[in-house]
Amino acid sequence: MHERVSAGIIGTGSYLPDQVLNNYDLEKLVETSNQWICSRTGIQERRIADEDVSASDLAVRAAEAALEASGLSAGQLDLIIVATITPDMFFPSTACIVQDRIGAKNAVAFDISAACTGFVYGLTMAEQFVKLGTYRHILVIGVEVLSKFVDWSDRNTCILFGDGAGAAVLGPVTSQKGIQFSRLGSDGSGGDLLKIPAGGSKIPSSQYSLDNGLHFIKMSGKDIFKFAVKVMEHSTCDAMEACGLKVSDIDLLIPHQANLRIINSAAKRLKLPPEKVWVNIHRYGNISAASIPVALDEAVTLGKIREGSLVVLLGFGAGLTWGVNVIRW
Amino acid sequence: MDIFAKVKEMIVEQLGVEEEEVKKETAFKDLNADSLDIVELVMAMEEEFDLEISDEQVEKIKTVGDVIQYLEANV
Ligand SMILES: CC(C)(COP(=O)(O)OP(=O)(O)OC[C@H]1O[C@@H](n2cnc3c(N)ncnc32)[C@H](O)[C@@H]1OP(=O)(O)O)[C@@H](O)C(=O)NCCC(=O)NCCS
Numbered sequence: 309m310h311e312r313v314s315a316g317i318i319g320t321g322s323y324l325p326d327q328v329l330n331n332y333d334l335e336k337l338v339e340t341s342n343q344w345i346c347s348r349t350g351i352q353e354r355r356i357a358d359e360d361v362s363a364s365d366l367a368v369r370a371a372e373a374a375l376e377a378s379g380l381s382a383g384q385l386d387l388i389i390v391a392t393i394t395p396d397m398f399f400p401s402t403a404c405i406v407q408d409r410i411g412a413k414n415a416v417a418f419d420i421s422a423a424c425t426g427f428v429y430g431l432t433m434a435e436q437f438v439k440l441g442t443y444r445h446i447l448v449i450g451v452e453v454l455s456k457f458v459d460w461s462d463r464n465t466c467i468l469f470g471d472g473a474g475a476a477v478l479g480p481v482t483s484q485k486g487i488q489f490s491r492l493g494s495d496g497s498g499g500d501l502l503k504i505p506a507g508g509s510k511i512p513s514s515q516y517s518l519d520n521g522l523h524f525i526k527m528s529g530k531d532i533f534k535f536a537v538k539v540m541e542h543s544t545c546d547a548m549e550a551c552g553l554k555v556s557d558i559d560l561l562i563p564h565q566a567n568l569r570i571i572n573s574a575a576k577r578l579k580l581p582p583e584k585v586w587v588n589i590h591r592y593g594n595i596s597a598a599s600i601p602v603a604l605d606e607a608v609t610l611g612k613i614r615e616g617s618l619v620v621l622l623g624f625g626a627g628l629t630w631g632v633n634v635i636r637w
Numbered sequence: 638m639d640i641f642a643k644v645k646e647m648i649v650e651q652l653g654v655e656e657e658e659v660k661k662e663t664a665f666k667d668l669n670a671d672s673l674d675i676v677e678l679v680m681a682m683e684e685e686f687d688l689e690i691s692d693e694q695v696e697k698i699k700t701v702g703d704v705i706q707y708l709e710a711n712v
Contacts, residue, residue, distance in 0.1 A: 347671065348671065348672070348673060533676055534676060537680065569673050
């Protein structure tokens with residue numbers, strides 16, 4: 309008989325491009341102001357990848373950092389999952405490109421698409437494989453180069469997004485530790501609220517799609533705002549109830565960093581004090597699938613997460629999708 | 638139910654203003670409420686009164702009195 313194990317995070321890493329775009333830079337691009345962006349979103353600056361840099365470039369850097377933190381070598385990885393909506397190309401998968409570049413010769417590799425919930429989806433899949441014993445060591449990466457899919461003349465969206473990558477290495481740990489609970493959700497009826505319409509098989513690239521800017525992110529901000537606040541509150545409460553715990557037992561909530569106003573509104577509803585909610589959106593903006601693993605890596609590195617901490621990862625985004633992982637560190 | 642009293646309580650809570658500032662003729666923009674404060678307030682009212690307020694409806698709401706009128710007709 310196998311001893312019951314959990315999937316635990318044994319190493320984290322992140323990588324952010326050097327180039328900073330602040331709100332004053334944006335004032336030169338669109339009709340906006342630092343004051344408006346700060347008060348409506350909490351974002352002060354975001355990172356932008358150079359023109360010749362793609363998702364796999366950022367992913368490799370985050371992956372190498374996570375591997376080093378885990379003490380494993382690339383050859384010990386059994387699986388690589390990359391969560392992204394801004395892959396290098398449709399195929400091969402960005403995960404296969406990363407596998408080659410880090411030399412993870414023994415790993416299976418594939419991408420998943422769940423937008424801003426991508427990392428939580430990836431972690432939850434990885435958790436199942438580790439618990440079943442199918443794969444032992446799994447690298448989960450969230451990476452985005454959203455700057456290449458943003459319409460830099462659309463002030464409704466261009467102020468929000470940024471680029472970056474975060475990664476975590478999972479492995480078996482004793483069942484009292486690691487991921488204690490995960491729950492994912494999807495609601496395709498909200499698919500039109502946040503999307504990139506063209507470039508796929510529905511609206512293939514054409515002069516028409518280019519002329520109409522259909523390769524850029526389109527968003528219905530207010531609907532997404534309401535969805536996000538509600539789902540943050542309900543998913544956190546559900547997860548705590550399922551674990552037989554109270555919201556006040558959480559040591560650190562790491563929500564997807566979409567808008568400070570969403571985070572504050574949900575935290576207020578949950579009665580969570582600010583010191584229990586990780587916020588880095590002022591520095592990076594919304595980096596979709598990379599947002600949670602980047603925040604997680606920061607919180608681990610800065611000692612905010614310690615042995616025994618109860619950490620909740622909470623994602624929400626296009627799809628619509630949402631998901632939560634409850635982790636005992 | 639005294640809708641005005643309830644709405645006043647919610648506005649005070651959501652916008653952090655004094656009760657005396659909230660009168661029927663008060664405009665939300667004079668309470669320093671920005672567009673997302675209004676979204677949050679609408680969400681709180683939808684939950685409290687168990688109804689859905691459409692975006693078009695929200696656009697029309699300028700004063701506290703507009704909200705009371707809408708709720709009285711729809712609750
Ligand atoms: C994007 C978001 C900040 C916009 O806020 P909003 O209140 O919905 O904004 P609106 O479009 O209603 O605009 C409100 C006012 O600000 C103005 N405005 C909009 N964008 C602006 C900008 N970038 N700069 C300056 N003014 C702006 C509008 O013209 C409008 O002015 P008016 O009241 O004089 O007409 C907000 O909807 C949001 O964060 N939604 C969630 C988005 C998100 O997180 N997406 C990813 C989820 S994974």
